[in-house]
Amino acid sequence: MAISIPRGTQDILPGEVELWQLIEQKARELCEKYQYQEIRTPIFEHTELFSRGVGDTTDIVQKEMYTFEDRGGRSLTLRPEGTASTVRAFVEKKLFGSANQPVKLYYMGPMFRYERPQSGRFRQFVQFGIEALGSNDPAIDAEVISLAMNLYKEMGLKKLKLVINSLGDKESRIAHREALVQHFKPRIHEFCSDCQNRLEKNPLRILDCKQDREHELMSTAPSILEYLNDDSKAYFEKVQKYLTQLEIPFEVDANLVRGLDYYNHTAFEIMSDAEGFGAITTLAGGGRYNGLVEEIGGPETPGIGFALSIERFIAALKAEGVNIEINQGIDCYLITLGEEAKDYSVGLLQQLRLAGISAERDYLNRKIKAQFKVADRLKAKFVAILGDEELKNNKINVKNMETGDQVELDLDSFVSTFLEMQ
Numbered sequence: 049m050a051i052s053i054p055r056g057t058q059d060i061l062p063g064e065v066e067l068w069q070l071i072e073q074k075a076r077e078l079c080e081k082y083q084y085q086e087i088r089t090p091i092f093e094h095t096e097l098f099s100r101g102v103g104d105t106t107d108i109v110q111k112e113m114y115t116f117e118d119r120g121g122r123s124l125t126l127r128p129e130g131t132a133s134t135v136r137a138f139v140e141k142k143l144f145g146s147a148n149q150p151v152k153l154y155y156m157g158p159m160f161r162y163e164r165p166q167s168g169r170f171r172q173f174v175q176f177g178i179e180a181l182g183s184n185d186p187a188i189d190a191e192v193i194s195l196a197m198n199l200y201k202e203m204g205l206k207k208l209k210l211v212i213n214s215l216g217d218k219e220s221r222i223a224h225r226e227a228l229v230q231h232f233k234p235r236i237h238e239f240c241s242d243c244q245n246r247l248e249k250n251p252l253r254i255l256d257c258k259q260d261r262e263h264e265l266m267s268t269a270p271s272i273l274e275y276l277n278d279d280s281k282a283y284f285e286k287v288q289k290y291l292t293q294l295e296i297p298f299e300v301d302a303n304l305v306r307g308l309d310y311y312n313h314t315a316f317e318i319m320s321d322a323e324g325f326g327a328i329t330t331l332a333g334g335g336r337y338n339g340l341v342e343e344i345g346g347p348e349t350p351g352i353g354f355a356l357s358i359e360r361f362i363a364a365l366k367a368e369g370v371n372i373e374i375n376q377g378i379d380c381y382l383i384t385l386g387e388e389a390k391d392y393s394v395g396l397l398q399q400l401r402l403a404g405i406s407a408e409r410d411y412l413n414r415k416i417k418a419q420f421k422v423a424d425r426l427k428a429k430f431v432a433i434l435g436d437e438e439l440k441n442n443k444i445n446v447k448n449m450e451t452g453d454q455v456e457l458d459l460d461s462f463v464s465t466f467l468e469m470q
Contacts (some may be wrong), residue, residue, distance in 0.1 A: 056163075066374040067365075068174075071358055072156060074202055075176045084152040084178050089133035091158065095123040101132030101344055106253065108243070126160035130177045131337070131353055132344070132396035138181055150182035167326050168363040177334075177355030181341065184350045186283050189314045189336060190290035196318055196332050196354050203361070207321040208331075209282040210296060213304035215252075215312050215335070216276045221435035223277075225251055227270040235265060256305045271302040280313065285311040287314050311335040314352065322367035327335055331364055332356035342457050377427025380466065382409040383419045386436030393434060399463050405470075414425025424451065430469070432462070 053059060060068060079086070095115050102108050107452050114126040134153055138144065143151045156176045166173060178195060180188050193210065200208055215221060228251035232239070236247050239260050246253040254260075255269060276284065291298050304315055315335035334354025341349035365372070382397055384390040393409050400407040410419050410427060416433075423431050433445040444462050446469070447454040457465050 056165040056304060058170060067372060068075055070372065071203065071361055075156065075199055078195060078199050078202070079154045079178065082152070082191065083156040087134055087137060087153045087155050088157070088278045089137055089155065092124045092126050093133055093136065093178065095125040097132050097136055097344070098128060101135065101340060102129065103250070108161065111366040112163050114160045114162060116210060128159055128161045130155045130159065130175055130355055131179060134179045135181070135340055135344050135351065139341060139344050144182065144349055150180050150188065152178070152180050154178040154232055168357070168360045169328070170359060172355060174358040175355045175359060177353055179351060179353035181349055181351040186286035187290050189287045189352055190294060192334065192352050192354055193316055194294050194296060196356060200318065200331070203365065203370060204372065205364055207368055209321050210298040210316060211301045211304055212287070212298050212314065212316040213301055213320065214273065214276060214280060215315050216272055216280040218311060220272070220280045221312065222275045224270065224272045224275040227275060228252065228254070231269055239263065252305055255303060263332060273302045276331045283313055312338055320364045320367060322364060325364060331360050342430065375427060377429060378406040378408055379424060379470065380405055380407040380430045380432055381423035381428035382407065383416060383423070383431055383433045384435070385416060389434045389439050392439055400466070403463050403467060405466065
């Protein structure tokens with residue numbers, strides 16, 4: 049019986065993977081310009097890291113984590129997101145003592161969440177994210193947002209919408225929390241069991257409930273913006289000022305909460321406005337998380353970051369009809385005629401590749417016409433034709449596949465001459 053791929057996962061095949069590689073390359077290049085350095089963390093961590101770091105009232109921790117016991121009886125979890133692991137490494141490796149502050153990091157790799165697979169959402173998915181740790185400057189909030197926006201724009205996306213909110217500092221959130229409890233408590237029995245559990249633990253999470261989003265109390269819930277103290281208001285105003293200065297359009301949405309417990313002050317989402325993109329329009333999300341480093345055992349350290357799904361990125365490119373030319377073809381395809389020429393081509397192919405030339409040859413003993421067809425499929429810029437007679441005369445014929453021009457070259461100097469022809 050054939051074994052099929054697990055539900056919620058995908059194979060990314062040649063012809064598709066090149067777009068992934070291009071996005072990853074663009075992300076790395078942009079991070080280099082912004083001075084973010086790569087960090088690579090384990091795919092699994094101790095479960096406690098996510099229950100403490102992400103928040104035990106979140107859907108991720110309560111419903112979506114892939115958790116298992118190893119042979120030593122330790123509870124381990126496949127990482128559902130990248131921030132907690134990055135902050136754990138920041139604390140454990142004492143990066144807070146680094147001479148270069150703030151510490152600016154980026155990551156890229158697979159994450160795992162058990163949720164219903166749908167368009168652009170998988171149980172194993174790839175995230176790119178950045179974290180800036182050590183600065184309370186609202187300018188770095190704007191920088192983080194601008195990096196995400198610039199990545200999308202550089203890949204050709206135009207129909208983007210940035211939504212921002214402030215969750216305030218600790219004092220503001222306490223005041224807002226009390227108001228939310230008073231608002232929902234009289235009718236909390238009308239909400240799902242998750243919301244009922246969140247009322248006392250973290251009532252802000254109720255606003256992020258997917259099941260009860262249409263309940264009338266949701267639209268009349270107290271806005272966090274009404275409870276921001278002077279410091280939080282000033283901080284949020286600065287973020288908006290810097291975004292305006294960077295010419296990044298945005299909307300303020302007081303209902304934007306984000307799905308993780310560690311956020312405070314700035315929260316944001318980038319959405320696709322492309323027609324037909326789907327009901328779930330979020331491409332990227334992030335925000336400030338002052339307090340997370342302390343929660344994971346480190347010193348008081350402010351932080352901000354975002355994460356985006358590569359799968360959602362690609363879905364947005366398709367929705368907007370962005371045409372990205374990826375397969376540029378190969379430099380040279382070797383066509384051989386005769387056994388001696390075929391044997392000689394093995395070493396010649398190696399010489400071409402070592403000289404930095406992308407090259408290929410036939411391995412299926414095809415006729416010359418079929419070899420030319422393969423060269424066309426591979427989009428070869430040149431075809432080098434070597435027969436037994438040419439080999440005896442130390443010659444090789446090279447054809448430009450675009451112009452049709454053909455020249456005869458000395459076999460001994462073929463590689464160096466071919467380099468000059470590029």
